[in-house]
Amino acid sequence: MDHPRILIQFDSDKHPSVFDSVVAIDSQIAHLLQYANVDPTQVQQLVHGAMFTRGPAQLHNTAIFVGGSDVGTGEAIAQQIRDTFFGPIRVSVMLDGNGSNTTAAAAVLCAARHVDLSQAQVVVLGGTGPVGLRIARLLLGQGAQVHLASRQLERASRACDDLLAKLERPPEIPRLLALATADKSAFDNALQNATAVFSCGAAGVELLNADQLLQAAKLQIAIDLNAVPPAGIAGVAATDKAVTRGNRVDYGAIGVGGLKMKIHRQAIATLFTRNDLFLDAEQIFEIGQSLENASKV
Numbered sequence: 001m002d003h004p005r006i007l008i009q010f011d012s013d014k015h016p017s018v019f020d021s022v023v024a025i026d027s028q029i030a031h032l033l034q035y036a037n038v039d040p041t042q043v044q045q046l047v048h049g050a051m052f053t054r055g056p057a058q059l060h061n062t063a064i065f066v067g068g069s070d071v072g073t074g075e076a077i078a079q080q081i082r083d084t085f086f087g088p089i090r091v092s093v094m095l096d097g098n099g100s101n102t103t104a105a106a107a108v109l110c111a112a113r114h115v116d117l118s119q120a121q122v123v124v125l126g127g128t129g130p131v132g133l134r135i136a137r138l139l140l141g142q143g144a145q146v147h148l149a150s151r152q153l154e155r156a157s158r159a160c161d162d163l164l165a166k167l168e169r170p171p172e173i174p175r176l177l178a179l180a181t182a183d184k185s186a187f188d189n190a191l192q193n194a195t196a197v198f199s200c201g202a203a204g205v206e207l208l209n210a211d212q213l214l215q216a217a218k219l220q221i222a223i224d225l226n227a228v229p230p231a232g233i234a235g236v237a238a239t240d241k242a243v244t245r246g247n248r249v250d251y252g253a254i255g256v257g258g259l260k261m262k263i264h265r266q267a268i269a270t271l272f273t274r275n276d277l278f279l280d281a282e283q284i285f286e287i288g289q290s291l292e293n294a295s296k297v
Contacts, residue, residue, distance in 0.1 A: 004030030005272050008050055010038045010077055012068035019099070020067045023261070027268035039073065043080040050091050051084075056275075063092045064273035071097035071130040083280065092277035094267055096284070097130065099260070102136035102267065105285040106260035107223050107251075108142070109292055111196050113242070114221045114249050115280035118143030121218075123194045125208060125232065126201030128159040131225060134281045135198050136163060136176065141282060145175045147190045153180035175267050181207070191216045199224040199232030210234040219248045244284065261286045263288040 007029045009016050016034040020111040024032050035046060050062050066078045074097030081093055096102050111117065122139055126132045127148035134148050148163075156178035164170050181187050186221055191197075191208075201207045203226055213219070213234060224240075226232035231252075235245065241255030267279055267287050277283070 003054060003058045006031045006033060006062050007268065007271070008046070008064045009034045009063070010043070010064060010066045010081075012038055012073040012077065013037050017067050017069075020065065020096070023264050024268060027265045029268070029272075038068075038077060040076045040080040043077055045085045047081050047084040051089050056088060057256065059089070059091050059275035060272055061270075062275075063094070065271075066095045066269070067097055068099050070082055071100055073097075078280075079279075085203065085265075088276070092271040092279070093273050094271055094277075094279040094284075096264070096267075099264075100130040101279075101281045101284045102133050102260045102264045103131050103225060103256070104138055104281055105263055105288045106256050107131075107198060107225060108138045108285065109259060109263075109288045110242075110251050110256055111221050111223060112142070112292075113254075115195055117196075120144040120195045121147075121193050122196045122198065123147045123149055124150070125181070125191050125197065125199045127179075128155055129200055131200075132198070132200035133159060133163055135200060135286075137248050137281055138165070138285050139177060140167070140171060141285075143175075144196075145177070147177050147179040149179040149181050149183050149187070149190075151180065153178055153183065156180060188212075188215055192218070194256055196221045197223070197233065199226060201226065201232055204226035204230060206230045206232060206234060208233045219246075221249045221251070222250045223256065225253050225256065249265075259288065259291075262291055266291055 007024050016036050066074050068074050078095045116214040122144050123134050128150045136148050139146050158177050160178045199207050223232050224236040227238040236250045238252040238254045240250045240252040243250045
């Protein structure tokens with residue numbers, strides 16, 4: 001007889017995320033164990049509690065979810081978890097600090113409904129943030145050419161270098177380019193050739209105005225992940241879901257959110273199928289692809 005499913009929530013914030021907790025409970029787990037203020041130095045002892053309390057045949061019924069608003073700390077916690085495991089004595093882990101992986105996966109999959117990403121020219125606004133970086137990672141994996149944009153070229157270039165260094169298989173042909181939005185000529189040129197644009201900046205900040213949108217004559221899809229007025233992309237409403245405007249299709253944060261929630265719940269359920277999964281952006285994206293393919297059958 002299988003033991004009940006236990007999800008252990010590691011959160012670096014003062015209080016564990018209510019959002020993540022509710023989604024976990026809605027994903028049919030039996031028990032949710034929550035830990036707040038977690039930092040990497042505390043992880044080993046907590047993980048040992050997950051590893052050694054059940055026999056090898058039951059380890060698939062225990063899993064760890066790493067969240068928290070500080071995505072960098074979450075990544076450090078996740079790495080410490082991996083370093084603690086040895087041999088087959090391990091449990092599955094999902095990394096989704098501040099919802100960055102599930103949001104990025106959903107946004108890229110929404111774009112894939114309308115454009116061939118392997119042929120896409122993409123501008124990622126607010127690209128140096130957690131969601132923007134993950135969107136860029138996923139787009140590169142699909143064969144797109146990506147302009148990762150920030151106001152300062154130095155910051156965008158540093159983010160590109162860091163991203164490429166973390167990829168298991170960096171592109172043989174450079175397909176990730178740093179872009180400074182303050183450089184009007186370079187930014188205008190990127191927009192004029194873009195087939196897709198993602199806005200991943202801070203809440204309530206417009207990153208692409210109406211006049212700039214007019215320059216983007218080749219634009220087929222615009223995705224704005226900012227749900228707080230003003231819109232990150234002028235004219236895109238938070239509730240937009242495949243709304244056609246001229247020659248392009250628009251998605252807002254809430255329009256992407258439905259798929260994000262499905263991916264989040266399915267990813268948690270997937271944790272309990274094995275005891276050796278590590279779900280980061282790419283693995284969560286694959287789960288989303290499976291959901292999208294199933295919906296077409």
